Amino acid sequence: MDINELLKRYAAHERDFTGMILPSANFSEVALQGIILHCADLSGANLNLAVLRGANLDQSDLSAATMWRTQLVETHLVASNLSKASLIRANLERANLQCAYLAQADLRLTNLQAANLQRANLTGADLRYADLRGADLSQSNLCRVNFTGANLADVNLDGATLTGAILSQVDLTQLRLSEAHCFSHQELWDSSRPASTEVSSVTSRS
16 A cells, blocks of 8 residues: 555545555655554654644654654554654654654654653653653663753653763753662762753662
């Protein structure tokens, strides 16, 4: 099935396109609310300005996809591969990204308010100026993530690993860190120090 056939069937009220193989497809500016693309291959796809509110993309391959200003509110992306994807200014408010693979993803200026990122892998991701208010990042891998200027108010980081993460221009007093965390460089979290901070080592205890 090609994209034109998919759009035709969607317009006819079909919603379940589980397992579709459409790498590098052009979904730019397409409205596909509630579509089911479980286990689909959309690697390298163009989803710029697309509307996928409430879609099911669990376990899909979106690696290297471009999603500039894509509407992904309440979208399911559990265990999906979003490595090296570009999600600049995308709206992922209340999205479910549990166990998602977001290594080296570009999430600058992205709205991740109240998103579920439990156990997600964001190694090397760019989250500069992203809005993560109320997001759940517990037990996630945040090694070398760039959080410069991000809003981390009420973010849950219990059990997360932040080795090498950059927290420049971030209000560290807003972070929710459980006592289970081990700070091998506690002085980096001294409230008397500037907000421009790089975390040398913040990992959860075993």
